[in-house]
Structure formats: structure tokens, C-alpha cells
Amino acid sequence: MLGRVNHVAIAVPDLATAAESYRTMLGANVTEPQALPEHGVTVVFVTLPNTKVELLEPLGAASPIAAFLAKNPAGGMHHICYEVADIIAARDRLKEAGARVLGDGTPKIGAHGKPVLFLHPKDFQGTLIELEEV
Ligand SMILES: CC[C@@H](C(=O)O)C(=O)SCCNC(=O)CCNC(=O)[C@H](O)C(C)(C)COP(=O)(O)OP(=O)(O)OC[C@H]1O[C@@H](n2cnc3c(N)ncnc32)[C@H](O)[C@@H]1OP(=O)(O)O
Numbered sequence: 001m002l003g004r005v006n007h008v009a010i011a012v013p014d015l016a017t018a019a020e021s022y023r024t025m026l027g028a029n030v031t032e033p034q035a036l037p038e039h040g041v042t043v044v045f046v047t048l049p050n051t052k053v054e055l056l057e058p059l060g061a062a063s064p065i066a067a068f069l070a071k072n073p074a075g076g077m078h079h080i081c082y083e084v085a086d087i088i089a090a091r092d093r094l095k096e097a098g099a100r101v102l103g104d105g106t107p108k109i110g111a112h113g114k115p116v117l118f119l120h121p122k123d124f125q126g127t128l129i130e131l132e133e134v
């Protein structure tokens, strides 16, 4: 069911500082900020030869990452995104297996313009999983 790792996401308290650190300290190629109010985050992507790193900061008062940053004020690894060919089939298989699909189960359009869903971290070894249909 799982394809490539599309991205690994790091929640950060300040996106500009984090992006600059990747550019100057790590010599990385970092995209410009993308505000995604429907997700409650602003993101940049660090482009790598084999995958991406998504740096994200809260956007708006109801950001889903606010509680995470309250617990991890310096930031930290937030989620891993796996690619799937058919997100509805993946969702239904996971629900059948007893996994909690977050939200109402309807995929949202993610940062790459593709449908995404999230799976509860408590069902996957303490790791928040995002699925992106490619
Ligand atoms: C940019 C768009 C898109 C893309 O295209 O890439 C994105 O990536 S958007 C990214 C932001 N959106 C989301 O994260 C949506 C899914 N997340 C959620 O629905 C919530 O964050 C959550 C996972 C349900 C947690 O909600 P929260 O308000 O933090 O609830 P709790 O504080 O009660 O947490 C419950 C429990 O889970 C632990 N937790 C929370 N977040 C994570 C995490 N990222 N990784 C691992 N564990 C996490 C939290 O510590 C609690 O555990 P206990 O304290 O042991 O109960």
C-alpha cells in the first residue's frame, strides 16, 4: 500500500529562522513560504535528492500544531508522509483494521495540491502519519 516517503515534517516556532538555518547552515534549497489556512500552518519545503523535509509553523489560533509546539517549544519531528496510489482504498483498509483516521475521513488537499489524510499517532508507535495520494 505504501509508496515513497513524500516528506518528513518538522514543526518549528519560527519558520523564517528555521528556513534560514537550512539554507545557510545546511546549504539546502528551501522553497518560499506557503500559507495553508485550511490546514492551520505555513510551510516551506527543503528539497532533497530522495524526499523532502516540510518545515511548518502554526497559522491562526486553531492550528493543529499549537499543542505540539506547546509541549516542544524548540520544535520537533511532527509527522511522516507516505505516498499512496489510492487514498480512499487506503483509508477504508485502515479503518477496517481499526486505525483512527483523523477528521471526518474526507481527504483535504495538501501542500502539493493532492488529497491527504492523517492517522492518529497513538495507533502508529507514537508517530503521526500523513498519507498523500500521488
Ligand atoms: C501542509 C499541509 C499538509 C501537507 O500537505 O503536508 C500538512 O502536513 S498539515 C500538518 C498539520 N496538520 C495536522 O497535523 C493534522 C493532523 N493532526 C491532528 O489532528 C492533531 O495534531 C492530533 C494528532 C490529533 C493531535 O492533536 P492535539 O491537539 O495535539 O491533541 P493532544 O495534545 O490531545 O494529542 C493527543 C496525543 O497525541 C500526541 N501527539 C500529538 N501530536 C503528535 C505528533 N505530531 N506526533 C506524535 N504524537 C503526537 C500527544 O502528545 C498526545 O499524547 P499523550 O500526551 O500521550 O496523550
Ligand SMILES: [Co+2]
Binding pocket: 007, 009, 054, 079, 081, 130
Ligand atoms: Co505534511
